[in-house]
Amino acid sequence: MKHFHYTEVENLDVPAPANKVKIRWLINEKNGAPNFAMRRFEVAPGGSTPYHTHEWEHEVYVLEGDAVAVSKNGETRIGPGSVLLVESNDVHNFKNTGDRPLVFLCLIPLQK
Amino acid sequence: MKHFHYTEVENLDVPAPANKVKIRWLINEKNGAPNFAMRRFEVAPGGSTPYHTHEWEHEVYVLEGDAVAVSKNGETRIGPGSVLLVESNDVHNFKNTGDRPLVFLCLIPLQK
Numbered sequence: 259m260k261h262f263h264y265t266e267v268e269n270l271d272v273p274a275p276a277n278k279v280k281i282r283w284l285i286n287e288k289n290g291a292p293n294f295a296m297r298r299f300e301v302a303p304g305g306s307t308p309y310h311t312h313e314w315e316h317e318v319y320v321l322e323g324d325a326v327a328v329s330k331n332g333e334t335r336i337g338p339g340s341v342l343l344v345e346s347n348d349v350h351n352f353k354n355t356g357d358r359p360l361v362f363l364c365l366i367p368l369q370k
Numbered sequence: 371m372k373h374f375h376y377t378e379v380e381n382l383d384v385p386a387p388a389n390k391v392k393i394r395w396l397i398n399e400k401n402g403a404p405n406f407a408m409r410r411f412e413v414a415p416g417g418s419t420p421y422h423t424h425e426w427e428h429e430v431y432v433l434e435g436d437a438v439a440v441s442k443n444g445e446t447r448i449g450p451g452s453v454l455l456v457e458s459n460d461v462h463n464f465k466n467t468g469d470r471p472l473v474f475l476c477l478i479p480l481q482k
Contacts, residue, residue, distance in 0.1 A: 264431075265451065284431070290457055292479075293406060298431075319396070319410075336373065339375050340375055341379075341397065365429070
C-alpha cells in the first residue's frame with residue numbers, strides 16, 4: 259500500500275489553452291497504477307479548462323468551488339459533491355464561476 | 371456528459387464483515403463507464419472495512435474523517451486529502467478512529 263497527502267505531489271501549471279489551471283498527478287503509472295490515473299485539478303477564479311474532446315473518458319468528483327460544466331447540451335452548474343462522467347468524444351470544459359478555487363478529482367484510463 | 375450529485379445515488383449497506391460501512395456506486399458500467407468504477411464510502415464512528423485482499427487495485431482519496439489504513443506493514447493515520455494506492459493482493463482495511471464519519475472515494479477497475 260502506498261500512501262501520501264496530496265500536498266506532497268507537485269502542483270504543475272497546465273499550459274494554454276488551459277487558463278489558470280494546475281494539476282497534481284496523484285496516482286499514475288509512475289507510482290504503480292496498472293489501469294487508471296487520479297489527478298487533482300485546481301482552477302483559480304476566472305479560469306477554465308479547454309473546451310475539447312478526446313477518446314478517453316473522465317470520471318470527475320468536485321471537491322470545492324462553484325463552476326459550470328459545459329457540454330454540447332449547454333452549461334450545468336456544479337459544486338462540491340457533483341459527479342461527472344465525460345464519455346468518449348464528449349466535448350467539454352469546466353469554468354470556475356466563483357471567487358475561490360475550483361478543485362476536482364479527474365480520473366482517466368492509462369494508455370496501454 | 372452525465373452529471374448528478376452524489377446524494378442522488380442510493381447509499382447501500384455493505385454486508386459483514388464490513389462494520390458500519392455504506393457505499394454509493396457513483397459511476398460504473400450501469401451509467402456507461404468503460405474502464406473503472408467510482409464508489410463513495412461512509413464508515414460510521416467505530417466502523418471498519420474488512421481486512422482483506424483481492425487481485426484488483428484500489429485508488430483512494432479521503433474526503434472527511436480521521437482513520438487508520440492497515441496494511442501488512444502496520445497502521446498509518448489518514449485524513450482529508452490522503453491518497454492511497456492499494457496494489458494487487460495487498461492486504462488492507464480502513465478503520466474510523468474518530469467521532470464523525472470517515473468518507474472516501476475508492477475507485478476500482480471494471481471486470482472485463
